[in-house]
Amino acid sequence: MAKKPGGKFQLNEKQLGYAMVAPALILILLVVIWPVLLSGWNSLFDYRLNDPSKSERIMTESLNLEEYADNRYLIEQNINELSEAYPEGEETFNETWAVVQEHHEELVADEGMASSYQEVNSMLNNYEPIQDDNLRIQSIDGSWGSEFEAAMGEQIEAVNSVQQQAEGDIAVEIGYLAAQLDNLQGSVLSSNFVGLQNYTDYLFNGRTWTALANTTFFTIVSVGAELIIGLGVALLINRAFKGRGIVRASVLVPWAIPTAVAAMMWSYLFDGQSGIVAHYMAAIGLISDPGTLLTTASGSMFSIIFADVWKTTPYMALLLLAGLQTIPNTQYEAAEVDGAGSIQKFFFVTLPLLKSAILVALLFRTLDAFRVFDLIYVLTGGGPANATESISVFAYKILFEQQNFGAGSALSVIVFVCVAIISFIFVKLLGSDLFPEKVKK
Amino acid sequence: MFKKQAGIRFYIFLVIFVFLVMFPFIWVFLTSLKPQDELTSFAWFTTNATLDSYASAITTRPLFRYMLNSFVVSGLTTILSLLIASFTAYAVTRLPIRGKTLILGLVLASSMFPPIAILSPIFNFVTDTGLRNSYIGLVIPYITISLPLAIWILATFFQKIPWELEESAKLDGATPFQTYRQIILPLATPGIFTTAILVFIAAWNEYLFALAINTADAWRTIPVGISFYQSEYTVPWGDISAATVIVTIPIVILVLIFQRRIVSGLTSGSVKE
Numbered sequence: 001m002a003k004k005p006g007g008k009f010q011l012n013e014k015q016l017g018y019a020m021v022a023p024a025l026i027l028i029l030l031v032v033i034w035p036v037l038l039s040g041w042n043s044l045f046d047y048r049l050n051d052p053s054k055s056e057r058i059m060t061e062s063l064n065l066e067e068y069a070d071n072r073y074l075i076e077q078n079i080n081e082l083s084e085a086y087p088e089g090e091e092t093f094n095e096t097w098a099v100v101q102e103h104h105e106e107l108v109a110d111e112g113m114a115s116s117y118q119e120v121n122s123m124l125n126n127y128e129p130i131q132d133d134n135l136r137i138q139s140i141d142g143s144w145g146s147e148f149e150a151a152m153g154e155q156i157e158a159v160n161s162v163q164q165q166a167e168g169d170i171a172v173e174i175g176y177l178a179a180q181l182d183n184l185q186g187s188v189l190s191s192n193f194v195g196l197q198n199y200t201d202y203l204f205n206g207r208t209w210t211a212l213a214n215t216t217f218f219t220i221v222s223v224g225a226e227l228i229i230g231l232g233v234a235l236l237i238n239r240a241f242k243g244r245g246i247v248r249a250s251v252l253v254p255w256a257i258p259t260a261v262a263a264m265m266w267s268y269l270f271d272g273q274s275g276i277v278a279h280y281m282a283a284i285g286l287i288s289d290p291g292t293l294l295t296t297a298s299g300s301m302f303s304i305i306f307a308d309v310w311k312t313t314p315y316m317a318l319l320l321l322a323g324l325q326t327i328p329n330t331q332y333e334a335a336e337v338d339g340a341g342s343i344q345k346f347f348f349v350t351l352p353l354l355k356s357a358i359l360v361a362l363l364f365r366t367l368d369a370f371r372v373f374d375l376i377y378v379l380t381g382g383g384p385a386n387a388t389e390s391i392s393v394f395a396y397k398i399l400f401e402q403q404n405f406g407a408g409s410a411l412s413v414i415v416f417v418c419v420a421i422i423s424f425i426f427v428k429l430l431g432s433d434l435f436p437e438k439v440k441k
Numbered sequence: 442m443f444k445k446q447a448g449i450r451f452y453i454f455l456v457i458f459v460f461l462v463m464f465p466f467i468w469v470f471l472t473s474l475k476p477q478d479e480l481t482s483f484a485w486f487t488t489n490a491t492l493d494s495y496a497s498a499i500t501t502r503p504l505f506r507y508m509l510n511s512f513v514v515s516g517l518t519t520i521l522s523l524l525i526a527s528f529t530a531y532a533v534t535r536l537p538i539r540g541k542t543l544i545l546g547l548v549l550a551s552s553m554f555p556p557i558a559i560l561s562p563i564f565n566f567v568t569d570t571g572l573r574n575s576y577i578g579l580v581i582p583y584i585t586i587s588l589p590l591a592i593w594i595l596a597t598f599f600q601k602i603p604w605e606l607e608e609s610a611k612l613d614g615a616t617p618f619q620t621y622r623q624i625i626l627p628l629a630t631p632g633i634f635t636t637a638i639l640v641f642i643a644a645w646n647e648y649l650f651a652l653a654i655n656t657a658d659a660w661r662t663i664p665v666g667i668s669f670y671q672s673e674y675t676v677p678w679g680d681i682s683a684a685t686v687i688v689t690i691p692i693v694i695l696v697l698i699f700q701r702r703i704v705s706g707l708t709s710g711s712v713k714e
Contacts, residue, residue, distance in 0.1 A: 024592060027588060038562035038565075276468055318704055323708075405565075415558055416558040
C-alpha cells in the first residue's frame with residue numbers, strides 16, 4: 001500500500017512507525033543525553049563562570065582575540081595621549097608600546113592568526129559582537145603566551161612606578177593604562193583542562209561524603225517508612241466503605257502540591273517560635289525544646305524525612321492499593337481452605353503477589369528520594385552546618401552559588417552514576433516486569 | 442479481594458488518617474485568617490478573622506504573575522510533550538517497528554536521569570540563546586521530565602485499546618495514519634486526558650530548573666516564587682500561609698474533579714491487569 005490510487009505518496013506501517021518515534025528520540029537525545037555528556041566534558045575543566053580567565057573551556061593555551069585587539073587599541077590611544085600630557089613618563093610609555101608591538105608582530109607572523117586578528121579588529125571597529133567562539137578564541141603555539149605574559153608583567157610594573165611619581169588626574173589616567181595592560185596580559189588564556197582533578201578533589205572532600213551519606217540515609221529511611229506505612233494504609237482501606245472519594249482526594253492533595261510549597265508549609269509547622277507541630281512535639285515530650293527541630297542536625301534530618309513521608313506515603317498507598325486490588329479473591333479462599341490465618345495469608349499470598357508492584361513503586365520512589373532537592377533546599381537549605389545537605393543540593397550550591405561549573409559538573413556526574421547504579425540494581429531485580437506487556441506482540 | 446465490611450472502628454481510623462493528612466492545610470488555612478499579632482499563638486481559631494494576610498501576599502510579591510507563569514509554562518509543556526509522546530506511544534504499541542524494547546528502555550532511563558546532571562549544560566544553552574527569563578527557556582528543560590512520563594503512561598493506555606477496530610479500519614482501506622487519527626486517538630482520549638493532567642502537575646511542581654533559569658521575579662513560577670517570600674531577616678508567616686492557600690486551591694479543585702483519572706494514570710504503569 002505504498003501508493004494510493006490518487007497517486008498521493010503514503011508511508012507504510014513501518015515507515016510511519018519510525019517517523020512517529022523519531023521526534024521523541026531526537027528530543028531525548030538533544031535535551032537529556034547530550035547535556036549529560038556535556039556535563040561530563042565540563043567536569044574535566046577548571047571552569048568557573050565568575051572568573052573571566054576560566055569562563056571558557058580551553059584545552060590548549062589560547063588567546064582571547066577580542067580582549068587582545070580591544071585592549072591593544074585602547075593602550076595605543078592612551079599612550080599617545082599620555083606621552084603628550086605627561087612628558088616625564090614618555091620614555092617608559094614608548095618602551096611599553098615597543099614591547100607590545102614586538103610581541104604583536106611575532107604573533108601575526110603566523111598567517112592564520114594575522115587574518116583572524118584582522119577580522120576581529122574590523123568587527124570591533126564596526127561595534128559588532130563576536131559570537132563565534134572559534135574566531136574569538138585562538139589557540140597559540142610555543143612559548144609566545146608565557147613570554148608575552150612575563151613581558152607585560154614587567155611593563156605593568158614600569159607603568160606603576162611612573163604612576164607613583166605622577167599626581168592628580170594624570171595618575172588616574174596612568175592607572176587606567178596599567179589596568180589595560182593587565183587586561184591585555186589576561187587575554188592569554190592558559191589551558192584549564194584539569195582531567196580528573198575535580199573528581200579527585202571532591203571524592204577526597206569530606207563534604208561530598210557527608211552529602212552522599214545524608215542522601216543515602218534520607219532515601220533509605222523515608223522510602224522504608226513510606227513503604228511500611230503505605231502498605232499498612234493500603235491493606236486497611238482495601239475494602240468497601242463509604243466516602244472512598246473523600247479519602248482518595250485527601251490522599252492525592254499532598255502528592256499534587258509542589259514540593260517547594262509543602263516545604264514552606266512544613267518550615268512554618270516546624271518553626272521553633274510559631275510552629276504548631278514543634279510546639280505539640282515539645283509538649284508531649286518527643287523533643288526537649290520546640291527549637292531543636294530545625295536547629296539541630298538530627299532534628300533537621302527528622303523534619304525533612306517527616307515532611308517527605310507526609311507528602312509521599314499517600315502516593316505509595318495508592319500504588320499498592322491498586323496492586324492489592326488485582327489479587328484475585330480465590331487465592332485467599334484457597335489459602336483459607338488450607339487453614340492459613342490472616343498473618344500467613346499476608347506473607348504467603350499478599351506479599352508474593354504484590355512483589356512486582358512493590359518493586360516498581362520502590363524503584364521510582366528510591367530514585368526520586370535520591371535526587372531530592374526542593375524539599376531540602378527550601379526547608380533547611382542543607383543546614384544546620386550541612387547536616388542535611390543532599391548531594392543534589394551540594395552540587396547546586398557549587399554550580400550556582402560558587403559559579404564553579406567544573407566542580408559542580410563533577411558532582412552532578414557523581415549523582416548520575418549513583419542513580420545509574422540504583423536503577424541497574426532494580427532493573428536486574430525486576431527484569432521484564434518493568435515492561436507490562438507493552439512491547440509484547 | 443478480601444473485602445471486609447467496614448465497622449465503626451474503621452471509620453474512626455479513617456477520620457484520623459484523613460485529618461492527619463490534611464492537618465498542615467487546615468492549620469495553614471487557619472493561620473492565613475489570623476491578624477498579624479496572633480501569628481505566634483497556638484490557638485486554633487482567631488476571633489478577629491481578617492484578610493490582611495491575603496492582601497499583603499498579593500501586593501508584596503506578584504503572586505498572580507507567578508500563577509500565570511506556571512500556567513503558561515505547564516500548559517505549553519503539556520501540549521508539546523503530549524503531541525510528540527502520542528506519536529511515539531502509538532508507534533511503539535501498535536506498529537511493527539524494530540527496537541521497541543530499546544526505545545522504551547531509553548525512555549525509561551531518561552525518566553530516571555537526575556535533573557542536576559543536565560542542569561548546567563541546559564543553563565548554558567538557555568543563556569547563550571538568550572532564553573533565560575522566558576517561557577520557552579523553561580519549556581525546553583521541562584521536556585526532559587514530561588516527555589518520558591507522557592510516553593510511558595500513554596503506551597499503557599494505547600495498549601488497552603482493542604485491536605479489532607483497527608483491523609476493520611485497515612480492511613476498509615484506511616492508511617496507518619488515518620487509523621491513528623480517526624480510530625486510535627478518539628478511543629484514547631480518556632487516557633490522553635489523564636496523561637495530560639499528570640504531565641501538567643509534574644511541570645507545575647518543578648523547582649530546580651525554574652530556580653536556576655528564570656531568576657527575574659516577573660518570570661518566577663509558583664514553587665520558586667513561594668520559596669522567595671521569606672527574606673534573610675524576617676519570615677512573614679501570614680503572607681506565606683495566605684499565598685499557600687491561594688496557590689493550593691486550583692490544585693485541590695483539579696484533584697477533586699479528576700481524582701479517578703489521576704489514580705488510574707498513576708497506577709497504570711505499575712500494575713499489570
